[in-house]
Amino acid sequence: MKIEIKNLYKSFGDKEVLKNICLSAESGKALGLLGRNGAGKTTTIRILMGLFEANSGEILLDGKKYDREKMHIGYLPEERGLYTKKKILQQLVYFGELKGMKGSEAKRCAHDYLEKFGMLEYENKKLQTLSKGNQQKIQLIAALIDDPDIVILDEPFTGLDPVNAKILKDEVEELISKNKIVLFSSHQMNYIEEFCNDIAILNQGAIVKSGKITDIKKSYPRNKINIGSNDIKEIEKFLLTNCNDLISEVKIVDENLFIELNDENQRNNILKQLSENNFDIDTFNVIEPSLNDIFVEHTVEGI
Amino acid sequence: MRQFKSVFKFEFMTHICSKSFIAITVIGMAVCFIMSFLPTFFSDIGSAIGGSEDVKSLPVLVMFNQENFIDEDDENSEIMFLENAFEDYDFMRTELSMSEIRENIKSGENNYAIIFDSNEEIKFIVEKVSIDDRFIRNITSALNTKAKLQIMNTYGIENEQALNLLNSNEYIKTTVDITTSDQTESFWYTYILLFALYMAIMMYGQMIAQNVASEKGTRAMEMLITSAKPTSLMFGKVIAGALAGFLQLFLIFGTAFISYTNSDISSGGIVSKMIGMPMDVLVYVFIFFVLGFLFYAFIYAALGSLANRVEDISMLITPITMVYVLAFVLCMFSMASGNVDSALMKVCSYVPFTSPMVLFVRITMGNILMPEIVVGIVILVAFVFAVGLLASKIYKMGVTMYGNTPKFKDILKLRKAKKI
Numbered sequence: 001m002k003i004e005i006k007n008l009y010k011s012f013g014d015k016e017v018l019k020n021i022c023l024s025a026e027s028g029k030a031l032g033l034l035g036r037n038g039a040g041k042t043t044t045i046r047i048l049m050g051l052f053e054a055n056s057g058e059i060l061l062d063g064k065k066y067d068r069e070k071m072h073i074g075y076l077p078e079e080r081g082l083y084t085k086k087k088i089l090q091q092l093v094y095f096g097e098l099k100g101m102k103g104s105e106a107k108r109c110a111h112d113y114l115e116k117f118g119m120l121e122y123e124n125k126k127l128q129t130l131s132k133g134n135q136q137k138i139q140l141i142a143a144l145i146d147d148p149d150i151v152i153l154d155e156p157f158t159g160l161d162p163v164n165a166k167i168l169k170d171e172v173e174e175l176i177s178k179n180k181i182v183l184f185s186s187h188q189m190n191y192i193e194e195f196c197n198d199i200a201i202l203n204q205g206a207i208v209k210s211g212k213i214t215d216i217k218k219s220y221p222r223n224k225i226n227i228g229s230n231d232i233k234e235i236e237k238f239l240l241t242n243c244n245d246l247i248s249e250v251k252i253v254d255e256n257l258f259i260e261l262n263d264e265n266q267r268n269n270i271l272k273q274l275s276e277n278n279f280d281i282d283t284f285n286v287i288e289p290s291l292n293d294i295f296v297e298h299t300v301e302g303i
Numbered sequence: 304m305r306q307f308k309s310v311f312k313f314e315f316m317t318h319i320c321s322k323s324f325i326a327i328t329v330i331g332m333a334v335c336f337i338m339s340f341l342p343t344f345f346s347d348i349g350s351a352i353g354g355s356e357d358v359k360s361l362p363v364l365v366m367f368n369q370e371n372f373i374d375e376d377d378e379n380s381e382i383m384f385l386e387n388a389f390e391d392y393d394f395m396r397t398e399l400s401m402s403e404i405r406e407n408i409k410s411g412e413n414n415y416a417i418i419f420d421s422n423e424e425i426k427f428i429v430e431k432v433s434i435d436d437r438f439i440r441n442i443t444s445a446l447n448t449k450a451k452l453q454i455m456n457t458y459g460i461e462n463e464q465a466l467n468l469l470n471s472n473e474y475i476k477t478t479v480d481i482t483t484s485d486q487t488e489s490f491w492y493t494y495i496l497l498f499a500l501y502m503a504i505m506m507y508g509q510m511i512a513q514n515v516a517s518e519k520g521t522r523a524m525e526m527l528i529t530s531a532k533p534t535s536l537m538f539g540k541v542i543a544g545a546l547a548g549f550l551q552l553f554l555i556f557g558t559a560f561i562s563y564t565n566s567d568i569s570s571g572g573i574v575s576k577m578i579g580m581p582m583d584v585l586v587y588v589f590i591f592f593v594l595g596f597l598f599y600a601f602i603y604a605a606l607g608s609l610a611n612r613v614e615d616i617s618m619l620i621t622p623i624t625m626v627y628v629l630a631f632v633l634c635m636f637s638m639a640s641g642n643v644d645s646a647l648m649k650v651c652s653y654v655p656f657t658s659p660m661v662l663f664v665r666i667t668m669g670n671i672l673m674p675e676i677v678v679g680i681v682i683l684v685a686f687v688f689a690v691g692l693l694a695s696k697i698y699k700m701g702v703t704m705y706g707n708t709p710k711f712k713d714i715l716k717l718r719k720a721k722k723i
Contacts, residue, residue: 049529075529081522097309098531142526
């Protein structure tokens with residue numbers, strides 16, 4: 001299954017909030033939506049959820065027109081909330097029923113998930129008696145109860161302790177392995193990097209960067225090198241005297257040597273000179289830009 | 304439909320399991336139950352603490368004014384008459400002075416004293432007159448009958464014939480044919496049902512608005528609206544509220560009905576008028592309750608979805624509540640003036656904001672033609688659906704609106720901008 005968003009435009013009054021958004025996501029893969037607050041992530045998600053209508057553009061599912069009514073979508077909104085004064089099992093069954101499940105089926109699934117998340121003992125407790133992290137897990141169950149084909153998680157990791165984050169991580173990995181389309185919106189780049197093959201960075205309502213994370217990283221110049229060695233001071237001296245014309249910056253960071261080359265193609269030349277001069281080298285690797293760097297670079301002029 | 308059923312079931316159970324619903328229903332039923340047995344209860348208490356039983360057992364003092372009663376036989380015949388007519392009472396001739404008699408009554412030694420000033424003038428001395436005290440009335444009536452008999456005898460009419468004459472009241476049968484609805488008959492049940500309708504819409508309308516606002520406040524609404532169709536949610540919620548309200552009224556009025564029919568006071572008064580209410584009135588109550596409730600509840604629910612917090616509701620719903628209260632006041636004034644078919648009321652029969660109450664009042668108390676009722680109901684039904692669909696859209700839009708509570712003109716603007 002493949003979902004494609006093509007040339008989506010949306011404005012509220014005079015304010016254009018989405019400009020020519022193009023995205024695609026496939027089964028068994030997670031797409032990360034990145035962007036600063038107000039960049040248009042939630043609006044895009046809400047159009048997918050059928051809460052808003054786009055001004056123009058189209059959404060296709062396997063090449064055909066996407067019909068929200070026929071889709072099973074599990075949605076974890078950024079703003080969490082369920083019925084605080086209702087019993088947990090009761091409201092999970094209610095959400096299951098709303099999504100078209102039979103009462104008994106919804107009860108069984110809710111039960112299974114509660115057991116999986118180690119929360120079976122709370123099934124007859126009111127939601128408000130639970131901690132924030134546990135409430136979030138209940139909300140995730142409400143989103144996933146009907147085994148949806150598409151899962152949209154808006155900032156799923158905020159407010160979770162490491163143990164709960166691990167549970168959620170395992171669940172997301174399982175969803176991906178079960179061939180679901182996972183749409184992931186987060187500010188926590190480490191999680192995006194962990195799950196998502198593809199990302200789309202939104203800034204001021206437009207996509208400023210999108211594609212496979214590995215490809216995006218490779219598209220950056222590979223001229224930053226990290227060298228690990230016992231002789232870094234000697235290496236630094238050697239490079240400054242013999243290779244000064246090839247290098248724009250040399251510095252020692254955390255007992256490693258950081259070099260920035262004028263030309264990325266000179267990497268082998270440097271490595272060759274160092275080995276010819278018998279320097280004892282432990283590691284010699286290209287420093288790729290982190291997702292965080294890429295994100296900041298593309299969104300620094302945001303809202 | 305399945306979603307609607309789920310929403311309906313969930314909301315209905317939420318309503319009837321809520322503490323306020325249970326409390327109001329139980330208190331309402333209890334009040335009706337107690338009220339219906341209160342009069343019996345009081346009379347029982349009255350007898351238990353020395354009421355009628357003791358009154359009967361104490362001798363009734365009888366004194367004759369010696370200036371007018373010279374013949375002792377006359378006095379004896381009066382006492383004989385009283386003893387025969389009122390076997391429960393013991394009549395005792397007395398020679399005490401007036402002040403002594405008064406003293407006796409005051410001290411509770413005797414309850415009643417009858418002073419025969421002459422054959423035509425009788426004076427009673429009692430400590431106090433209670434409302435249900437029939438003693439004085441009955442004695443007076445008996446003595447009157449006796450006097451009339453004596454007069455008839457002097458005209459040569461036999462005792463038996465004279466008694467027949469006196470006892471039969473109905474030589475001429477009268478009936479009253481009223482060309483319009485009998486307003487005195489219908490006034491009270493219309494008043495009570497109108498008030499019940501008013502209270503139910505007010506109470507449940509606000510409850511629904513609060514319910515929606517709290518869903519928005521706890522952010523459950525975004526989950527709901529992305530899980531189910533807004534029309535299913537809106538119609539499920541509102542119809543569940545209407546049914547819960549109807550159930551509550553049914554339980555309270557049902558208790559009242561059963562209690563009153565089983566109690567001693569079921570004859571006469573407002574209650575018997577309520578019970579004797581024509582069946583078609585009940586059908587109209589049902590129709591207007593359902594339509595009026597749905598109409599207002601949809602509006603309240605839509606307004607609730609625009610509130611950011613439960614506290615914002617009162618501000619949002621005030622204008623619509625004002626319209627509603629005005630409709631109620633209009634009906635009340637028209638009922639009080641007796642002219643429920645005024646031009647204003649006729650116009651209001653077609654305005655959905657006022658028609659549920661106005662039509663109901665005109666049907667029970669005025670002269671309304673069938674076509675007018677049908678047109679009024681058709682317009683109301685059409686508006687209920689239109690408002691329901693609009694409310695669903697506003698509800699859907701409301702979920703994404705946080706921040707300042709929108710004003711009415713903002714909603715219109717958004718509608719124009721086709722955001723919803």
